[in-house]
Amino acid sequence: MSGNVIETWGLSKQYDGKGGCKEITLQVPRGTVFGFLGQNGAGKSTFVRTMLGLLHPTEGKATMLGQPIGTEASRRKVGYLPELFRYPDWLTGRQLLEHHGEICGLTRSERKRIIHEVVERVGLSGRVDERIRGYSKGMQQRIGLACALLSDPDLIFLDEPTSALDPIGRKEVRELIAQLRDQGKTIFLNSHLLSEMETVCDHVGIIHRSELVVHGEWRKLSAVKPQIEITLEQASQNWHELLPFVTENRLLRDVEGQTTWLVTLDRDGRVPALLEGLIASGAAVHEVVRKQQSLEDVFLYWVQQKEREAHVANHQNHV
Numbered sequence: 001m002s003g004n005v006i007e008t009w010g011l012s013k014q015y016d017g018k019g020g021c022k023e024i025t026l027q028v029p030r031g032t033v034f035g036f037l038g039q040n041g042a043g044k045s046t047f048v049r050t051m052l053g054l055l056h057p058t059e060g061k062a063t064m065l066g067q068p069i070g071t072e073a074s075r076r077k078v079g080y081l082p083e084l085f086r087y088p089d090w091l092t093g094r095q096l097l098e099h100h101g102e103i104c105g106l107t108r109s110e111r112k113r114i115i116h117e118v119v120e121r122v123g124l125s126g127r128v129d130e131r132i133r134g135y136s137k138g139m140q141q142r143i144g145l146a147c148a149l150l151s152d153p154d155l156i157f158l159d160e161p162t163s164a165l166d167p168i169g170r171k172e173v174r175e176l177i178a179q180l181r182d183q184g185k186t187i188f189l190n191s192h193l194l195s196e197m198e199t200v201c202d203h204v205g206i207i208h209r210s211e212l213v214v215h216g217e218w219r220k221l222s223a224v225k226p227q228i229e230i231t232l233e234q235a236s237q238n239w240h241e242l243l244p245f246v247t248e249n250r251l252l253r254d255v256e257g258q259t260t261w262l263v264t265l266d267r268d269g270r271v272p273a274l275l276e277g278l279i280a281s282g283a284a285v286h287e288v289v290r291k292q293q294s295l296e297d298v299f300l301y302w303v304q305q306k307e308r309e310a311h312v313a314n315h316q317n318h319v
């Protein structure tokens with residue numbers, strides 16, 4: 001098996017030729033937390049459900065843990081927490097886990113040990129013998145997470161795992177995800193909460209209008225549009241016009257003769273030329289700070305890029 005736990009080649013699942021996900025070619029490396037990002041209706045759930053064999057692809061192929069999707073072997077070491085799944089609420093948390101454990105093929109003694117462990121892990125100790133009917137949304141999400149972990153999976157799909165949790169619960173789930181990754185597990189995470197994804201994900205894939213726009217280590221993807229915060233004195237009014245690689249500039253502060261600008265460069269590696277150009281124009285450079293882009297910046301950049309490409313293609317088709 002390669003170092004990738006998920007590999008897809010032109011995988012599509014469309015509904016009457018529309019929507020869903022289209023021609024997705026993607027690799028998810030083992031031992032990573034992979035964030036799958038997209039707006040509502042972008043195609044995230046369709047992709048996950050197709051990988052899990054719950055939907056049949058309309059085109060392309062894919063493997064999970066080295067096995068073709070749709071087979072029992074591909075799902076054997078996979079856990080899945082669907083978004084806001086409704087569990088039979090007359091059961092207690094423990095009864096639900098017992099049922100899931102049986103389905104996973106765990107023996108009675110394995111169930112006893114593993115249920116104890118996962119309940120501790122998801123922070124439900126002391127509440128597991130209560131009926132699910134009385135659980136808050138956050139507790140229901142925790143019991144769902146416990147179900148997803150029962151079979152000690154190597155690959156875990158979590159669909160919006162923290163949407164119903166309070167800030168402390170979210171932090172606990174982030175820590176749990178990091179622990180699972182440290183044990184060598186791979187976590188495939190669907191979430192709209194980009195600020196949360198940013199702290200926990202190493203790799204991301206961005207899906208827009210059913211198509212994968214880009215995927216990889218998100219901090220490398222952020223290098224596409226470097227931004228610098230720079231503080232100057234005696235800068236000429238039009239300093240940025242003299243430097244063609246400065247694609248955008250915004251005055252952030254003007255304090256006691258020093259102006260601070262947010263400068264966007266056309267590509268990486270331009271900072272020495274920026275400084276040379278500024279000094280040659282007579283400006284004194286007081287401070288240069290590289291701005292780390294947020295995952296939201298990265299997401300918006302790629303989605304807007306995709307929209308621009310679609311607009312140009314549409315325009316050309318109409319000429």
Ligand SMILES: Nc1ncnc2c1ncn2[C@@H]1O[C@H](COP(=O)(O)OP(=O)(O)OP(=O)(O)O)[C@@H](O)[C@H]1O
Pocket residue numbers: 015018019020021038039040041042043044045046047
């Ligand atoms: N059963 C279906 N029949 C027809 N169209 C569908 C079906 N399921 C999803 N779609 C369409 O496919 C597209 C992708 O939907 P999907 O649920 O995969 O998106 P998503 O990214 O998971 O959205 P969300 O974040 O809102 O859950 C949408 O346009 C949706 O309307």
